[in-house]
Amino acid sequence: MFIVLEGIDGAGKTTQLALLTERLRQRSPEVVATQEPGGTPLGDRLREVVKHGADLDIVPRAELLLFAASRAQLVERVLRPALARGVSVVCDRYVFSTVAYQGYGRGVDRGLIAAAVDLATGGLLPDLVVLLDLEVRLALQRIASPGRREPTTFAPARGRDRFEGEALAFYERVRQGYRDQAAVDPDRWLVLDATRPPDHLARIIWEKVEKFGLQG
Numbered sequence: 001m002f003i004v005l006e007g008i009d010g011a012g013k014t015t016q017l018a019l020l021t022e023r024l025r026q027r028s029p030e031v032v033a034t035q036e037p038g039g040t041p042l043g044d045r046l047r048e049v050v051k052h053g054a055d056l057d058i059v060p061r062a063e064l065l066l067f068a069a070s071r072a073q074l075v076e077r078v079l080r081p082a083l084a085r086g087v088s089v090v091c092d093r094y095v096f097s098t099v100a101y102q103g104y105g106r107g108v109d110r111g112l113i114a115a116a117v118d119l120a121t122g123g124l125l126p127d128l129v130v131l132l133d134l135e136v137r138l139a140l141q142r143i144a145s146p147g148r149r150e151p152t153t154f155a156p157a158r159g160r161d162r163f164e165g166e167a168l169a170f171y172e173r174v175r176q177g178y179r180d181q182a183a184v185d186p187d188r189w190l191v192l193d194a195t196r197p198p199d200h201l202a203r204i205i206w207e208k209v210e211k212f213g214l215q216g
């Protein structure tokens with residue numbers, strides 16, 4: 001099973017990734033937990049550039065392609081091989097972030113977004129997308145508080161990145177971008193109220209995953 005966690009910064013993706021991975025590993029020890037951008041040596045370098053390259057004056061189309069390059073590497077080197085072996089994959093962000101951030105957030109043309117997504121994935125889509133939906137104000141409060149962790153390595157997160165410095169209006173557009181995507185594909189998406197406690201959210205996600213296991 002291929003599961004993606006989405007939501008604006010601070011929504012709780014990394015927290016749920018850890019909880020879900022732990023539960024999946026109890027069922028079957030081999031689980032791939034990864035993240036975007038990143039998840040490969042190339043992707044990790046690109047992650048550094050897109051998140052912390054505030055001095056690079058990255059234009060929106062270049063940003064789109066940097067994410068696409070990281071994703072192409074992840075799809076071919078990690079996601080497809082794991083899924084082909086029957087290993088479950090949990091990914092912190094995927095193509096839906098591109099639509100939300102570069103499309104709704106930065107205003108890059110939809111056709112270009114779709115082309116970049118297709119180029120990077122060759123059409124690989126997850127079985128389930130969990131949207132942790134949170135009011136922007138609350139998300140920004142969470143980002144400002146200490147205790148956030150980098151996904152997969154769980155090292156303390158570095159200071160505010162290029163996205164976390166964006167204005168409220170940017171995040172409002174991004175949030176709407178996620179909600180719109182969920183609305184047109186309700187079978188694939190599980191939309192959760194991210195103000196609920198982590199354990200509660202983890203339980204709902206797990207119920208959904210188990211249901212999928214029964215069907216699949």
Ligand SMILES: Nc1ncnc2c1ncn2[C@@H]1O[C@H](COP(=O)(O)OP(=O)(O)O)[C@@H](O)[C@H]1O
Pocket residue numbers: 007008009010011012013014015016142143145146147148149194195196197198201
């Ligand atoms: N359901 C929740 N309720 C309250 N706080 C949460 C919840 N989930 C995560 N947090 C806290 O919010 C902050 C951001 O969570 P994180 O998982 O890093 O979000 P993301 O990966 O989406 O940016 C962390 O300090 C985390 O402990």
Ligand SMILES: [Mg+2]
Pocket residue numbers: 013014015092149150151
């Ligand atoms: Mg995170």
